Amino acid sequence: MNLTTIQALFLLYSAISLVAGILIASLFFRKKDASATLWIYGCLFTSIATSVTVFRNEIPLVISYSLMVSFEVLSILLFSQSLKKLSIGSIPKKISWPLFLIPAGFFLLIELGRYSANGLITPELSAISTPVFGIANLLCLYETFTVRKEFSNRFFFSFLAVIFLLASLLYFLRVFNVFSRYSGYAFDLKPYNLAIWFFLTLLNSIRNLTYIALRLQLGLTEHSRLNNMNLRLSHTLEERNGMILSLQKLNRSSSINALASTISHEINQPLGALMLNVQYFDKKIESDPSNIFIFKEICKSMLDDVNRASTIIKNLSRLSSNQNNHVSVINLAKSITQVIDISNGRLRSSNTIIELDCRDNLQISLNMSEWQQVLINIINNALDALDSTDSKSKKIQISAISDQSSIKVFIQDNGGGIKAGEETKIFELMVSNKQTGSGIGLWLSKNIINRHGGDITAYNAKHGGACFVIELPTT
Numbered sequence: 267m268n269l270t271t272i273q274a275l276f277l278l279y280s281a282i283s284l285v286a287g288i289l290i291a292s293l294f295f296r297k298k299d300a301s302a303t304l305w306i307y308g309c310l311f312t313s314i315a316t317s318v319t320v321f322r323n324e325i326p327l328v329i330s331y332s333l334m335v336s337f338e339v340l341s342i343l344l345f346s347q348s349l350k351k352l353s354i355g356s357i358p359k360k361i362s363w364p365l366f367l368i369p370a371g372f373f374l375l376i377e378l379g380r381y382s383a384n385g386l387i388t389p390e391l392s393a394i395s396t397p398v399f400g401i402a403n404l405l406c407l408y409e410t411f412t413v414r415k416e417f418s419n420r421f422f423f424s425f426l427a428v429i430f431l432l433a434s435l436l437y438f439l440r441v442f443n444v445f446s447r448y449s450g451y452a453f454d455l456k457p458y459n460l461a462i463w464f465f466l467t468l469l470n471s472i473r474n475l476t477y478i479a480l481r482l483q484l485g486l487t488e489h490s491r492l493n494n495m496n497l498r499l500s501h502t503l504e505e506r507n508g509m510i511l512s513l514q515k516l517n518r519s520s521s522i523n524a525l526a527s528t529i530s531h532e533i534n535q536p537l538g539a540l541m542l543n544v545q546y547f548d549k550k551i552e553s554d555p556s557n558i559f560i561f562k563e564i565c566k567s568m569l570d571d572v573n574r575a576s577t578i579i580k581n582l583s584r585l586s587s588n589q590n591n592h593v594s595v596i597n598l599a600k601s602i603t604q605v606i607d608i609s610n611g612r613l614r615s616s617n618t619i620i621e622l623d624c625r626d627n628l629q630i631s632l633n634m635s636e637w638q639q640v641l642i643n644i645i646n647n648a649l650d651a652l653d654s655t656d657s658k659s660k661k662i663q664i665s666a667i668s669d670q671s672s673i674k675v676f677i678q679d680n681g682g683g684i685k686a687g688e689e690t691k692i693f694e695l696m697v698s699n700k701q702t703g704s705g706i707g708l709w710l711s712k713n714i715i716n717r718h719g720g721d722i723t724a725y726n727a728k729h730g731g732a733c734f735v736i737e738l739p740t741t
Contacts, residue, residue, distance in 0.1 A: 271455060271460065272455070272459075272460060272463050273320045275463055275464060275467045276316045276317075276319055276320045276463075276467070277316070277317070277320055278467060278471075279312075279316050279467040279470060279471060280312070280313045280314075280316040280317045280320070281313075282471040282474065283309045283310075283312040283313040283316070283470075283471075283474060284309065284310070284313040286309050286471075286474035286475065286477075286478065287305075287306045287308075287309030287310050287313070287474075289478060290302055290305055290306050290309070290477070290478060290481075291306050293478070293481070293482075294481075300348075300351040301348045301349070301351035301352050301481075302348070302481065303348075304344045304345075304347050304348035304351060305344070305345060305348040305474075305477055307341075307344050308340075308341040308342070308344035308345045308348060309341070309474060310341075311337045311338070311340050311341035311344065312337075312338065312341040312470070314337055315333075315334045315335075315337035315338040315341060316334075316338075318330055318333055318334040318337070319334045331376065331380065331387050331391070332373050332376040332377045332380065333373070335372065335373075335376055335395040335398075336369040336370070336372050336373035336376070337369070338399060339368065339369045339372050339398055339399065339402055340365075340366065340368075340369035342399065342402035342403060342405075342406060343365055343368060343369070343402055343405070344365070345406050345473075345477075346402070346405045346406040346408075346409045347365060347409075348477075349406060349409040349410055349413055349426075350409045350412075350413065352413045352484070353412070353413050353416060354416050372395075372398060375394070376391060376394070376395060379391045379394060389444050389447075392444050393441055393444040393445060396437050396438075396440045396441045396444065397437065397438060397441050399437045400433075400434040400435075400437035400438045400441070401434075403430045403431075403433045403434035403437065404430070404431075404434050406426075406430045407427055407430040407431055407434065410423055410426050410427045410430060411423075411427060414427070417484070417487075419483065419487060421483075422476055422479055422480035422483055423480065425476055426473065426476050426477070426480065429469050429470075429472060429473045429476065430473070432465075432469055433466060433469045433470060433473070436462050436465055436466050436469070437466070439462060440459075440462050443458060443459060443462070537575060540568055540572065540575075544568070547561070547564045547565075547568070550564065592633065593631060593632055593633055593718070594631070594632075594633075594634060595629050595630075595631050595741055596629065596630050596631070596632065596634055596637060597626070597628075597629055598624055598628040598629060598630050598666060598673065598675070599622070599624040599625065599626050599628065599666075601630075601634065601637060601638060601641070602622060602624060602641060602664060602675075603622065604638065605638050605641040605642050605645065606620050606622065606645075608642070609642070609645055609646075609649075612649055613649070616649055616652060616653055616660065617658075617660055618649060618652055618660040618661065618662060619660070619661055619662070620645075620661075620662045620663075620664060621661065621662070621663045621664070622664045622665075623663070623664070623665040623666070624664065624665065624666040624675075625666070625668075628666055628668055628673055629741050630673060630738050630740075630741060631718075631739075631741040632714075632718040632738070633714075633718070636714045636718075637714075639710075639711070639714070640711040640714055640715060640722075640736070641677075643707040643708065643710070643711045644677050644708075644711065644734050644736075645662065645677070646707070647707065647708070647732075648662050648677065648679035648681065648732070649662075651679055651681030651682055651683075651731075651732065652679055652680070652681045654681070654682060655681050655682055657680060657681075659680070660679075660680065660681075661679065661680050662677065662678070662679045663676070663677075663678045663679075664676070664677050664678075668740065669740075670740065671739065671740060672720075672737050672738060672739055672740060673737070673738050673739075673740055674735055674736065674737050674738075675735070675736040675737075675738070676733060676734070676735055677733070677734045677736070678727055678731055678732070678733040678734075679731045679732060680727075680729075680730055680731040681730075681731050681732065682730075682731075683726040683727070683730060683731055683732050684724060684725075684726055684732050686726075689723075689724050689725055689726070690723075690724075692708050692724060693708050693709055693711075693712045693722065693724075694709060708722075715736060715737075715738070718738065718739075719738070719739045720736065720737050720738040720739060721736075721737050722734060722735065722736050722737075723735045723737075
């Protein structure tokens with residue numbers, strides 16, 4: 267048996283380590299995976315260390331042996347840190363440079379030993395370096411068992427633990443061979459020495475392949491976990507949307523109930539006028555049946571009353587139902603006017619006027635029913651704020667401006683304003699400035715506008731009162 271037998275084993279191990287590192291690098295290409303990165307560096311240093319071992323007599327460096335053993339220790343330490351990074355609670359960091367202090371100190375220790383031996387590599391130096399490899403493998407064993415507890419599928423972790431344990435035992439057996447003077451040098455072709463290096467080469471090669479299998483298995487598990495999480499998230503979003511829809515209906519009903527008395531008054535007015543016109547029409551038929559002109563005037567007046575009542579009912583129906591649930595292009599001024607018409611009764615009873623300043627050509631794209639619900643929420647809030655003041659000149663100003671990217675609608679009252687520091691808090695769920703408020707209206711309004719690509723903000727106006735700003739993208 268010639269001298270190159272153990273060297274061939276080392277070269278094979280070096281090649282396998284290099285290939286394993288390249289394979290892991292390709293699997294995690296452009297992925298910021300700390301564990302994979304550390305394992306790749308470990309494979310690289312192992313490949314360098316074993317290559318230096320094989321060709322150390324040809325390398326014109328007196329420190330070749332020290333370089334080899336320090337690189338080998340560094341590689342095993344990198345493997346231990348790589349396993350540690352698999353922990354779910356691990357903080358993703360780059361390589362910790364203090365990790366290199368142990369191999370650096372080991373390098374100096376071996377160099378001092380070699381200097382004491384007049385530059386020779388003695389069995390004693392081998393006896394010093396080999397147990398360090400065993401201890402480093404025990405550290406990997408410890409990290410494997412520590413991380414293993416966090417995962418349900420532990421097969422590959424257990425397999426890695428067995429590999430590290432066996433490798434550590436083989437390194438300590440190699441120390442025993444040195445101290446027993448059976449084999450003082452790594453390349454001794456004695457059966458036990460050859461068997462140790464063969465099984466170490468085999469175990470360490472399997473170790474790298476096992477890590478690859480472990481990461482593939484963890485990747486599949488993570489993919490399955492993410493799929494399950496996406497399904498749960500999808501169900502949660504469906505439940506959330508259902509809750510929001512229910513809250514919209516509740517808020518819409520609440521808003522309409524707040525206007526119920528004034529709306530009934532609004533409808534009673536055209537109906538009362540219609541009744542008077544019917545009675546007048548009946549009398550005219552009896553007294554002057556030939557006066558067609560009077561009959562036409564009465565019919566026109568009756569038709570106006572019917573249309574007026576019909577308009578109020580249609581606007582009310584649009585708010586109270588979930589009809590017209592699709593997004594459409596809406597004339598901004600017209601949509602605001604419809605809400606003002608619905609609120610006219612309460613405006614008159616509270617002695618409040620609304621001033622509208624909006625160009626007729628402005629258009630927005632959203633759900634008509636939801637948009638009018640937002641407007642009526644804010645107008646109702648403004649009316650509530652004005653009702654709590656003693657001002658004799660109650661006013662709500664609605665204006666709109668536009669640019670190339672957005673339309674802003676300003677709704678400002680001259681009431682008491684918003685409590686300092688609560689300008690954003692009022693849009694949170696179940697938060698209300700009113701004692702009888704539900705804390706739903708403004709939260710829903712913001713949710714509706716956000717879903718249509720816009721936003722609502724609020725602030726206290728310079729001259730008093732609150733101002734709500736609704737920003738929507740242009741159509």
